[in-house]
Amino acid sequence: xxxxxxxxxxxxxxxxxxxxxxxxxxxxxxxxxxxxxxxxxxxxxxxxxxxxxxxxxxxxxxxxxxxxxxxxxxxxxxxxxxxxxxxxxxxxxxxxxxxxxxxxxxxxxxxxxxxxxxxxxxxxxxxxxxxxxxxxxxxxxxxxxxxxxxxxxxxxxxxxxxxx
Amino acid sequence: xxxxxxxxxxxxxxxxxxxxxxxxxxxxxxxxxxxxxxxxxxxxxxxxxxxxxxxxxxxxxxxxxxxxxxxxxxxxxxxxxxxxxxxxxxxxxxxxxxxxxxxxxxxxx
Numbered sequence: 001x002x003x004x005x006x007x008x009x010x011x012x013x014x015x016x017x018x019x020x021x022x023x024x025x026x027x028x029x030x031x032x033x034x035x036x037x038x039x040x041x042x043x044x045x046x047x048x049x050x051x052x053x054x055x056x057x058x059x060x061x062x063x064x065x066x067x068x069x070x071x072x073x074x075x076x077x078x079x080x081x082x083x084x085x086x087x088x089x090x091x092x093x094x095x096x097x098x099x100x101x102x103x104x105x106x107x108x109x110x111x112x113x114x115x116x117x118x119x120x121x122x123x124x125x126x127x128x129x130x131x132x133x134x135x136x137x138x139x140x141x142x143x144x145x146x147x148x149x150x151x152x153x154x155x156x157x158x159x160x161x162x163x164x
Numbered sequence: 165x166x167x168x169x170x171x172x173x174x175x176x177x178x179x180x181x182x183x184x185x186x187x188x189x190x191x192x193x194x195x196x197x198x199x200x201x202x203x204x205x206x207x208x209x210x211x212x213x214x215x216x217x218x219x220x221x222x223x224x225x226x227x228x229x230x231x232x233x234x235x236x237x238x239x240x241x242x243x244x245x246x247x248x249x250x251x252x253x254x255x256x257x258x259x260x261x262x263x264x265x266x267x268x269x270x271x272x273x
Contacts, residue, residue, distance in 0.1 A: 006182045013189035013209055022201055029205050032186075036212050039179065043223040048215075048235050055239045060208065060246045067250045068201060071257050076199050077264045090195040098188045105180045115176035118224025125227055133229035134236065141233075145240040152244035159251035162258075 002042055009035030022074050026065050033057045045125040179220035187213035200253050200263045207249075211242050 012032030019025040033056040040049035068074065105111060134142055186209055193206030215235055222231030257263055 002178060006178070009182060010185055010189065013186055013193075016202070016205060016209070017189055017193045017196070022199060025202055025205065029209070032209065033212070036186075036216060039182065039216060040219060043179070043219050044227060045219055045223065045232060047232055048219055051236065051239060052215075055243060056208070056212070060243060063246055063250060064201065064205065067254060071201075071254070071263060076197070076202075077262060077267070079198065080264070080266045087196060091192070094188055094192055094195070098184060101184050102181055105177050105184065111176060111180070114221075114224055118176060118226065121226045123227030125229065125232055129227075129229040130232040130236075134233045137230070138233050138237075141237060145237055148244055149240060152247045156247040156251040159248070160254050 002039070005035050005038035005042065007035075008032075009039065020076060022068050022076070023065065026061060026068060029064075030057050030061050033061070044123065047125050047127050047130045176220055176224045180217060183213045183217040183220065186210075186216065198264050198266050200256070200265050200268075201250075203265060204246075204249050204253065208242065208246070211238065211245075214238070 009032050012028045012030075012035055015028035016025045016032065019028055033052060037049040037052040037057070040046070040052055190206040190209030190213060193209065194203045197203060197206070215238055218231055218238075219235060222228040253263060256268055260268060262268065
């Protein structure tokens with residue numbers, strides 16, 4: 001199961017990177033979000049999986065697709081300059097970063113010990129536990145997040161409206 | 165579980181490798197694509213990769229509820245970022261008639 005959802009996630013992301021059409025790239029990204037939601041279910045966290053599908057696959061992707069349709073720019077524009085050196089250099093640095101990081105993860109003894117200890121305690125996250133932690137320990141953070149969303153909403157209206 | 169086995173059967177290392185590769189693909193999208201909308205989607209992928217790593221660690225530390233709370237905060241920030249980022253793309257398209265980041269390199273009107 002894990003490998004299926006991991007493949008859905010990574011192939012969706014790869015499709016997004018390689019796709020010429022912006023709308024199709026957006027739909028590849030929806031596949032990625034569903035794959036990540038599947039991974040959250042496997043991590044015994046259905047709360048996060050539901051939030052992932054509602055917020056990312058629902059709200060954010062609808063917003064992105066709406067903007068793509070509104071701007072009517074489905075294809076990538078012609079490049080001003082091809083910049084081959086920068087592109088290959090960034091790819092090489094990225095490959096080195098990924099190679100090093102994966103090697104580090106696989107060779108780390110601490111992670112291995114944590115994985116072995118953690119596999120023995122499969123505790124599913126429930127909405128009750130998450131809600132208790134949110135409203136008992138992080139009430140201020142919750143209020144600040146609400147204020148941030150309000151500020152973002154006003155900011156988005158101010159940025160897009162022609163004459164206020 | 166060791167090495168390859170952990171990756172194939174969903175050990176902690178497997179989730180971390182998936183998160184790393186997802187982050188790398190998001191970063192590659194930001195670096196290699198020129199359309200601002202695609203770059204924005206790449207940023208969202210990188211945020212998602214961080215979420216996968218966070219919740220994987222939470223699961224292997226015994227289902228910590230704090231991680232889910234922080235995941236909630238992260239997606240709240242991601243939603244704000246989506247609203248503001250897309251508003252900026254629309255604003256740029258109005259002024260310059262382009263969504264290409266190379267064509268928006270100048271600060272002059």
